[in-house]
Amino acid sequence: MTQLDLPAETGAAETSAAPRLGRKRDHSRDPEILDAAIEILAETGYEGMTIEMVAGRAKAGKATLYRRWPSKAELVLDAVACMKRGDLEAPLPDTGTLRGDLIAMIKPRSIAEAEKKLQVMAGLASMLSRSPELADTAYATLVEPRANINRALFQRAVDRGEITGDHDLETLAVVSSAMASYRLLMLRKPVDREFLISIIDGVVLPALGLPAGEGETAGAGEAAGRRRQG
């Protein structure tokens, strides 16, 4: 996906195997440039981002960027597609309870990563309806992985009999993401550990018919739902 103009390594049957002499392209710069693009994208959005900003932050020349990507649109597409997966690839927690697993997913690193992803999504928002390819890439990189994790945690809870399978797990798997993005982008309030716990205990677990956590709400103290009814 990253390199585009290698001599003739793929498909090309005719005039193959160009010897490719001269200085070689330094592909170790690609990630630095793409990271710079993601940063600028999160800070200023697609329209506010300029190629010169990206080149400047990556300490590269503008021509270097155009040697590797044919246009701003393709650079952004590649940057989003290659965005680091961070610790989402870490092994899933297995605490024995759904609540424990969900709480264990709340780590400073993953909060910061989710926040950056949401900022990038906000920066791309007005482009998504004009570029289906970008929309698909952004979905696959920024939205789907987090939902997949929750789906897996829910499925394990079903397997061990903690919850029944007749809930709308597909919807509940994205509740926390939806609430986080709404809070950050619409309400413009911080998405911190306390907020995420209040979503788990006040929305997700009650919707699954489970009680909220008993007295281990990490010093939050109030707000979180604690119902005892019937």
Next chain:
Amino acid sequence: MTQLDLPAETGAAETSAAPRLGRKRDHSRDPEILDAAIEILAETGYEGMTIEMVAGRAKAGKATLYRRWPSKAELVLDAVACMKRGDLEAPLPDTGTLRGDLIAMIKPRSIAEAEKKLQVMAGLASMLSRSPELADTAYATLVEPRANINRALFQRAVDRGEITGDHDLETLAVVSSAMASYRLLMLRKPVDREFLISIIDGVVLPALGLPAGEGETAGAGEAAGRRRQG
């Protein structure tokens, strides 16, 4: 908020009371121009919108727009601030149950209105972090009214003893908005009546300790949560 350069009606002590002769400004055009701006905004976003597009759609001249608003930024600010409240000002439904009230709020008009508001929000997304004033205005017009309605419905449910007050009502009042915006902007799926009912029955009501609707789910048939446990 709309008119800006009236002669000297406010503050100005010196050289007051300009007689204002000549043809008068046709203020009946203001709403048409602002509506056109909202449409373009929803379609192309803030950066993609041009003054000429707005003038063209409103069948007005570009100079006419600049006679009324000093800049594109102020035009957009005014357009968002003056965005029609639609039927959100209609009297609240009062069906006697929280679920009935929530379902009664789902009308084709309000769905379409919410969809346009979300498109506008998406078009403004990358600007919100650069213009706090725009962010505040967008929040007050596009986000807050809907949450206020849910807050009022919840409060009435508390008053008549249908639910207890120890839930995180502040969070639950925005769950449906958050899920709708996530579905439309991130998942890029339609926000229809069936989806909104599944949010009410599968997330909001269970989180409040209430059962989902019994057998009157309007032909949806499956998906909606119906738990019976212990």
Next chain:
DNA sequence: TATATACGGAACTCGGCAGTTTCGGAACCT
């Protein structure tokens, strides 16, 4: 060593948009 390419940096072209001005015509006031 000679040639060819990549590099960072800077100058350059080109097109589009914000904002201004001008124009003929229409509406308003005295």
Next chain:
DNA sequence: AGGTTCCGAAACTGCCGAGTTCCGTATATA
């Protein structure tokens, strides 16, 4: 009527960013 201001349309200015080209230098092959 006569002057003043608004109107829509179009020409115009100034700026900025996408994309290109050129330069001096660094690094590769032959």
